[in-house]
Amino acid sequence: MATSVVVGEEVMRNKQVIFKDYVSGFLKESDMQVINGTLKLKLPEGSNGIVVKNLYLSCDPYMRNRMTRVEGPSLFTSFTPSSPLTGFGVARVLDSGHPNFKKGDLIWGTTGWEEYSVITEVEGLFKIQHTDVPLSYYTGILGMPGLSAYVGFYEVCSPKKGEYVFISAASGAVGQLVGQFAKLMGCYVVGSAGSKEKVDLLKRKFGFDDAFNYKEETDLDAALKRYFPEGIDIYFENVGGKMLDAVLLNMKDHGRISVCGLISQYNLDQPEGVQNLMCLIYKRIHMKGFVVFDYYNIYPKFLDVMLPYIREGKIMYVEDIAEGLESGPAALVGLYSGRNVGKQVVLIARE
Amino acid sequence: MATSVVVGEEVMRNKQVIFKDYVSGFLKESDMQVINGTLKLKLPEGSNGIVVKNLYLSCDPYMRNRMTRVEGPSLFTSFTPSSPLTGFGVARVLDSGHPNFKKGDLIWGTTGWEEYSVITEVEGLFKIQHTDVPLSYYTGILGMPGLSAYVGFYEVCSPKKGEYVFISAASGAVGQLVGQFAKLMGCYVVGSAGSKEKVDLLKRKFGFDDAFNYKEETDLDAALKRYFPEGIDIYFENVGGKMLDAVLLNMKDHGRISVCGLISQYNLDQPEGVQNLMCLIYKRIHMKGFVVFDYYNIYPKFLDVMLPYIREGKIMYVEDIAEGLESGPAALVGLYSGRNVGKQVVLIARE
Structure with missing residues (x-):
C-alpha cells in the first residue's frame, strides 16, 4: 500500500x-x-x-x-x-x-x-x-477549472454581448469564472448555488446580475421564468438532472448549452432521466459536451488573458x-x- | 364545424x-x-x-x-x-x-x-x-420531409466520407433519404426499423450497409455494438427515448447527433428520461435540434439537387x-x- x-x-x-x-x-x-x-x-x-x-x-x-x-x-x-x-x-x-x-x-x-x-x-x-x-x-483559476471555464464559455457557447446567460453551480471553481467572463462580455448573468452565502457571493463579489438558491426553489422552471422572463441564450451546465430539465423549458430559440459537468449525477447509481429533450428541436438548441484536455494547446494564450485580469482585479476568485x-x-x-x-x-x- | x-x-x-x-x-x-x-x-x-x-x-x-x-x-x-x-x-x-x-x-x-x-x-x-x-x-421526398433529411444531414451533421452513420426510423419518409444521402457521400450506413419487411427494404432497395429490427432486440446497446464495433460518428435521431440512450453509449468521440424527431415520445403523457447524457462530455458530442422551416430559403437549391437524383434513379423513394x-x-x-x-x-x- x-x-x-x-x-x-x-x-x-x-x-x-x-x-x-x-x-x-x-x-x-x-x-x-x-x-x-x-x-x-x-x-x-x-x-x-x-x-x-x-x-x-x-x-x-x-x-x-x-x-x-x-x-x-x-x-x-x-x-x-x-x-x-x-x-x-x-x-x-x-x-x-x-x-x-x-x-x-x-x-x-x-x-x-x-x-x-x-x-x-x-x-x-x-x-x-x-x-x-x-x-x-x-x-x-489558472489551472484545469479555469481553462474549462474559458473554453467552455468562449469556444463552445459563441457568446455575444447582451445575451442572457445562466450558470449552475455558479460559485464553484468553474462557475464563478464563467459568470465573470460573461459579465466582461456584456451579457446578463444569473447563477444558481446552494446557500444564501453563495448567492451573496455571486451578486456582491462576482458581479452577477442576479442569483438564487436552488435548494429554496420548489419549482425550478418557475424560478428560471422569474429570472429569465425572455429566456436563456446560453446555459453553462455544471449539474445536470432536474436543473437541465428546467433549463430546457426556458431556453431561447437557437440557444446554446455547454456541458461541462453533471455533478448532481455523479453519486447516483442510475442517472436521473432528462425528459425535455423535445425542446432541442422546437428551440433549435445546440448542446455540446467538451473536455478541457482537448484545449491544452491554448493554455499559453489563456494565461496571457487571465494573468492581467487577476493582476488588475478584473476577475475575482x-x-x-x-x-x-x-x-x-x-x-x-x-x-x-x-x-x-x-x-x-x-x-x-x-x- | x-x-x-x-x-x-x-x-x-x-x-x-x-x-x-x-x-x-x-x-x-x-x-x-x-x-x-x-x-x-x-x-x-x-x-x-x-x-x-x-x-x-x-x-x-x-x-x-x-x-x-x-x-x-x-x-x-x-x-x-x-x-x-x-x-x-x-x-x-x-x-x-x-x-x-x-x-x-x-x-x-x-x-x-x-x-x-x-x-x-x-x-x-x-x-x-x-x-x-x-x-x-x-x-x-420533394417536400418538408425531404428538405428535413437534406438539412438535417448535410447542414447539421457535417458528414465526411467514410464516417459511420446510424439512422433510426430509417424506412420512414426522412430516414430512407438520409441513408441514401449518406451512402452517396461514401459513409457506412446502418438503419433501425420495426419489421422484417422494412429491414429488407433498407438493405435491398435503399442500399444501407446493414439494418436491424429494433423490436427483436432485447438490448439495444448490444445491438449497436454489433453493428458499430468502432462506434457511431453520426446519429440521425428520429425516435428518442431508449434508442437515444443506447446510441449515446455507442457514439465515437466528437460524434454528432442531429435531432430531427422523437416519435417514440409523442404519445406519452410524460416523456421517458434519457440517462446517458454524461456521454456528451466524455465523447465531446455535439447534439443539435433543428426545424426545417428555418431552411425554407434553400428549397430551390434542394430541388436542383433532388430532381436529377430522382430522374436518374440515384435515389429511391x-x-x-x-x-x-x-x-x-x-x-x-x-x-x-x-x-x-x-x-x-x-x-x-x-x-
Missing part, C-alpha cells in the same frame, strides 16, 4: 490518502483512509519521471467518476483500490530524470494525494512560470482551503453536498 | 377529417371524425387567400404534438377542437385572390384535411413547377398511399405504431 523512497540514505514519511475500494452511491469519508507510508526522494538511475513535494491538491467533481469501476473504454481510468487517489495539484520538483523539468521547478498537473509523489507520466504537466499570484491558483492532507477526504466529500464556498483546495505544505 | 363555399350558385360537398378534442396518451382513430361539410369554391371579394382542391395529404409524426393542448409559446399551435386537422399536402388552386397564385396552379404546403380548403395564410406555400415526378412526392380521406385517421394513427412502410400519404383525389 505504501511506497518507499530514499534520498541517499534518507527514507521520508509519506502521508497518503488511500482509495479503499470502488464506491457505489454517495461518497463517504470512510471510502478513503489516511495512512503513513514512506518514500525515497531520489529517482532510480535511468528513470525519466520526476519526484515532487505536493503543495496543493485540487478537489474536482470528476474525481467521483474515477471511483466507480469503469467497464470498457472511458475518458478516465478508475482509481486503483488500495492506492493513493490522484488528481490535479501544485508541486515542487525534488528530483528529475526528464529534460523538461529540473529540481526546484514548480509544476501543476496530475499528482498523488500524498506528501510526495513519483510522477512517471509527465505529459500534461505544466511548469509554473508566474509566481506573483498565489500558487493555489494553479489548481483553479474565491477559494475554500482545507488545511492538511488529513482534511482531504472530508473536503472531497463536501464537494458533492456543496459544503465548499468557492474552489475547494487542500493545502498540503507551504514549503 | 363545417365551412360552406359556393362557386357562383354552387355549394360543394366538402368531406373533412375533424379533430374532436385534445388527446392524451396514444392517438386513436376515434379521436378524429370524418364528416360531410359543404363549401363555396369562390373567394369573397377582396380576399387575398386561395381556394384549393386537395389531392394528397401528408401524415407526419409532428402532427401528434399539435393534438396536445400547448401551454405558452410553442413552435406549433395546437389543432382547434371540432375543426379539420391541418397538415402538409398537395393541392390544385381553384380560385385565388393572391398575386403569387392563379387558378390551375399546383401547390404544396399547409392545407386542411378535407376535400377543399380555403387557405388564408399563403406564406409557406410553394408552387409546384416540375410535374414529371409523381405529385405525391411533394408531400415527401417508397410511399405508402392510403386511398381516400376516410382512410386518413387510420393512416395517421398507424404512423405511431409503425404500420406504414415508407412515407405515409393519403390520396384524396387524382383530379
